[in-house]
Amino acid sequence: xxxxxxxxxxxxxxxxAKGIMRWITTxxxxxxxxxxxxxxxxxxxxGGAMSLVIRAELFQPGLQFVNPDFFNQMxxxxxxxxxxxxxxxxxxxxxxxxxxxxxxxxxxxxPRLNNWSFWILPFAGTLLLSTLFMDGGGPxxxxxxxxxxVLQTGNALPFAIxxxxxxxxxxxxxxxxxxxxxxxxxxxxxxxxxxxxxxWTWLITAYLLIAVMPVLAGGVTMxxxxxxxxxxxxxxxxxxxxxxxxxxxxxxxxxxxxxxxxPAFGIISQVIxxxxxxxxxxxDSMVYATASIAFLSFIVWAHxxxxxxxxxxxxxxxxxxxxLIAIPTGVKVFNWTATMWRGSLSFETPMLFAxxxxxxxxxxxxxxxxxxxxxxxxxxxxxxxxxxxxxYVLVPGALFGAIAGAYYWLPKWTGHMYNxxxxxxxxxxxxxxxxxxxxxxxxxxxxxxxxxIPDYATQFAxxxxxxxxxxxxxxxxxxxxxxxxxQCVRGGEKASAQVWDGAEGLEWxxxxxxPYHTFEEPPLVR
Amino acid sequence: xxxxxxxxxxxxxxxxxxxxxxxxxxxxxxxxNMPVGVTDASAKIFDLHMLIFWVCVVIAVIVFSAMIxxxxxxxxxxGAVPATFSHSTTAEIVWTVIPVLILVAMxxxxxxxxxEIDDTRDTEMTIKITGYQWKWQYEYVGEDVSFYSNLAASxxxxxxxxxxxxxxxxxxxxxxxxxxxxxxxxxKIRYLITSNDVxxxxxxxxxAVKKDAIPGFINEGWFRVNEPGVYRGQCxxxxxxxxxxxxxxxxxxxxxxxxxxxxxxxGGAAVASAATAR
Amino acid sequence: xxDSHRLLAGKLVLFAAGxxxxxxxxxxxxxxxxxxxxxxxxTGLPTAATVTAENxxxxxxxxxxxxxxxxxxxxxxxxxxVSSLEVMPGKLYDTTYFARNLTDRQLVGxxxxxxxxxxxxxxxxxxxxxxxxxxxxxxxxxxxMGLTFMVDxxxxxxxxxxxxxxxFFVNQQVAAN
Numbered sequence: 001x002x003x004x005x006x007x008x009x010x011x012x013x014x015x016x017a018k019g020i021m022r023w024i025t026t027x028x029x030x031x032x033x034x035x036x037x038x039x040x041x042x043x044x045x046x047g048g049a050m051s052l053v054i055r056a057e058l059f060q061p062g063l064q065f066v067n068p069d070f071f072n073q074m075x076x077x078x079x080x081x082x083x084x085x086x087x088x089x090x091x092x093x094x095x096x097x098x099x100x101x102x103x104x105x106x107x108x109x110x111p112r113l114n115n116w117s118f119w120i121l122p123f124a125g126t127l128l129l130s131t132l133f134m135d136g137g138g139p140x141x142x143x144x145x146x147x148x149x150v151l152q153t154g155n156a157l158p159f160a161i162x163x164x165x166x167x168x169x170x171x172x173x174x175x176x177x178x179x180x181x182x183x184x185x186x187x188x189x190x191x192x193x194x195x196x197x198x199x200w201t202w203l204i205t206a207y208l209l210i211a212v213m214p215v216l217a218g219g220v221t222m223x224x225x226x227x228x229x230x231x232x233x234x235x236x237x238x239x240x241x242x243x244x245x246x247x248x249x250x251x252x253x254x255x256x257x258x259x260x261x262x263p264a265f266g267i268i269s270q271v272i273x274x275x276x277x278x279x280x281x282x283x284d285s286m287v288y289a290t291a292s293i294a295f296l297s298f299i300v301w302a303h304x305x306x307x308x309x310x311x312x313x314x315x316x317x318x319x320x321x322x323x324l325i326a327i328p329t330g331v332k333v334f335n336w337t338a339t340m341w342r343g344s345l346s347f348e349t350p351m352l353f354a355x356x357x358x359x360x361x362x363x364x365x366x367x368x369x370x371x372x373x374x375x376x377x378x379x380x381x382x383x384x385x386x387x388x389x390x391x392y393v394l395v396p397g398a399l400f401g402a403i404a405g406a407y408y409w410l411p412k413w414t415g416h417m418y419n420x421x422x423x424x425x426x427x428x429x430x431x432x433x434x435x436x437x438x439x440x441x442x443x444x445x446x447x448x449x450x451x452x453i454p455d456y457a458t459q460f461a462x463x464x465x466x467x468x469x470x471x472x473x474x475x476x477x478x479x480x481x482x483x484x485x486x487q488c489v490r491g492g493e494k495a496s497a498q499v500w501d502g503a504e505g506l507e508w509x510x511x512x513x514x515p516y517h518t519f520e521e522p523p524l525v526r
Numbered sequence: 527x528x529x530x531x532x533x534x535x536x537x538x539x540x541x542x543x544x545x546x547x548x549x550x551x552x553x554x555x556x557x558x559n560m561p562v563g564v565t566d567a568s569a570k571i572f573d574l575h576m577l578i579f580w581v582c583v584v585i586a587v588i589v590f591s592a593m594i595x596x597x598x599x600x601x602x603x604x605g606a607v608p609a610t611f612s613h614s615t616t617a618e619i620v621w622t623v624i625p626v627l628i629l630v631a632m633x634x635x636x637x638x639x640x641x642e643i644d645d646t647r648d649t650e651m652t653i654k655i656t657g658y659q660w661k662w663q664y665e666y667v668g669e670d671v672s673f674y675s676n677l678a679a680s681x682x683x684x685x686x687x688x689x690x691x692x693x694x695x696x697x698x699x700x701x702x703x704x705x706x707x708x709x710x711x712x713x714k715i716r717y718l719i720t721s722n723d724v725x726x727x728x729x730x731x732x733x734a735v736k737k738d739a740i741p742g743f744i745n746e747g748w749f750r751v752n753e754p755g756v757y758r759g760q761c762x763x764x765x766x767x768x769x770x771x772x773x774x775x776x777x778x779x780x781x782x783x784x785x786x787x788x789x790x791x792x793g794g795a796a797v798a799s800a801a802t803a804r
Numbered sequence: 805x806x807d808s809h810r811l812l813a814g815k816l817v818l819f820a821a822g823x824x825x826x827x828x829x830x831x832x833x834x835x836x837x838x839x840x841x842x843x844x845x846x847t848g849l850p851t852a853a854t855v856t857a858e859n860x861x862x863x864x865x866x867x868x869x870x871x872x873x874x875x876x877x878x879x880x881x882x883x884x885x886v887s888s889l890e891v892m893p894g895k896l897y898d899t900t901y902f903a904r905n906l907t908d909r910q911l912v913g914x915x916x917x918x919x920x921x922x923x924x925x926x927x928x929x930x931x932x933x934x935x936x937x938x939x940x941x942x943x944x945x946x947x948x949m950g951l952t953f954m955v956d957x958x959x960x961x962x963x964x965x966x967x968x969x970x971x972f973f974v975n976q977q978v979a980a981n
Contacts, residue, residue, distance in 0.1 A: 068767040149764065309743075363586075379575065
């Protein structure tokens, strides 16, 4: 936690200060939410640029642009930046903005901690990116950091590990804040089961984060001592086992998957009822489904490791426990569909992204069910099929969830309506290109193309070319999002407090833009 | 658009898609499905894969139809008036129980296949596979035959950064080696796998074999190839800069030819443990 | 109000710290897991098994294969004296591995055993083994190193073949001198 005390000379100001100091010293949940969201948007383009390096190289067989080592650094950094620098901060940003407003609280419970947990991020992110310029280059062992390969990293290893520590500290602090806020600061009458689903999913996500980020921190610390202090946690020569790291990593890594997707479930559960003009179907069963997904996420981790040589009983256990996750996930999809059933649907941009989420996340869920089947996974494992699977749940899943949320609450944040036409154009470009990018990856994966390779056999060429075209299209389409957001911040049609005629919840009872301080007097919830 | 895109017209693409939907392996570059392979295990895994695929397709058709029906029938612009119901215990029980039944139906054949693959009894020969950065070593245990298998020289030249050589001119770009692993057909072959440095994974899609090579540990598995031929695969675990350039090639010979081949190797073959590599 | 925040936050910090500890606890837990399931033997370096009495099962034959590996292309010649033995469970057998130092300096090596299938590990008992301690070699020295083992009669019936593999590492600390 020492990192948290490195820049603690802040004053607990209230009311927006002027200029840059407002943002550096702010303890206001709305300011910090904005900072998180802007940071995440910037990182989307940093991580996205890396993926375009990857897709440019994979456009054709043969090596045209980068050498294999740099390619591996790109795959590694793309994943680390997107997971820890983009999608997680984006959802923490949503939580900062919306959780207090949705439960009728004046601010986050621990505002100063909130400031620190954000301001660690730019330093950690910069540190991580700076490893690319170090002697020997950045980490190139994949974001999973498997030893012994990761120990072959050059000078960058301790810096990369330290930045993972910092990112972990930041998200643990953010999570503690969110839990304390939700548990202690709900408006009178806001019982736990009355909380909006976004608040519920974040409560569960925050507990998951506190449970598993420290385990990752422990695991990478062991890597550090193995690399520099002569321990043998993961080295067979000294009585260790490289596979142990994989167990530790995935004990973190699988709950991490749900840390990424649960807040998106929450956003979708706000957006679909609004634009169906009908209450969320099965609110309580959604809560229980979320909790069961969270619980199951702790007992399925070794399904990432079916090829390491597990005993038969282990393979059977992890296969069956993984298949069980399909049940609560199915409940969610069915409940969203039932919410639309006999509703009165309109298709504004947030709803479009939520619908794309519904269809495409379900496709990712199906391929997830396929990779859960241990014997079949011997073919899928570490092939492009897996790349297609997790990008389907992360991009049209988590990222589309975040974008849906951004369009949904943008009028509340800025007081202006965004440009609906451009929003729809952004949606259609994104939806088409995301499929063009990732759908063909199912095919090359099944046909035998391993993941994380900079060059491939010629029979994979055509689908890879299509995928690259899609990736560039998707990447450049996101510039439109930036344009729409900037345009919306600067002006536009005035938004009403209600914004969407079907929207329910406390956040719609305050004016748009939401005043700097809201709910200083707690509202009464009946 | 790439030159290779122009080589195929859109019809080919559609044909391949349709073929794949019918469960037929499509041809060459537009291959969209898992190979059926040449071992009993790979055929079983293919069947399992197709079974889950079709189950998913059926569920997808039902769920997506319901969603699309909502999108069409319950539009505000068509004057739909929202209902107010917000739960239905019956419906929720139904869509919890039915998936459980489907999952059980899928788990049973999956578990059976897993148990069959795990049965290493009655193997007739043992081959030790060792992963190196970045090549494979094959050792015929007890036969005093051992050799390394590197990426073929022509592929190695082509794959250099901006080599200017067209990969399409090569027959098996990145999937060819200087010395393939040679094994007999119709023989239950046990493999042991380990690594010299970092974790690798030995993958031959046609055998449905993928197993990690872990330094300091040995893993085992087996395969029995029904069809003589040449089968190609790749390293499937990121192992450093040349991870993409250590293919696996297995030449499967009829049993008699294999016996003759092995006898030929035993004379002049270098003992790997004594030889210093490269 | 602030106190209740601090109290809950404090509890959550303790929880996070506890989970950090749990990450390290996974190391011994994994050892226990390995011992129970029989895969690997991750309690540090191997130690001798005690076999009180031989009790051969005369009607069962298990093939034991011996395999040798080097690591990081270490400068050893390293091979088993025999590539396999047909053994009776419950009976002690002796065999040797041969190692030669291919350099002109002193080397210390450590052999790390591994058994396949993993399930057989806990039934493969080594009463004497060169892997119990590090092995010192003079420049260019080569010698046979002994191993006494027994396959426990409890070995599951479906296992008819067991492989004992040694990876011979150069002991880094010594090599640095």
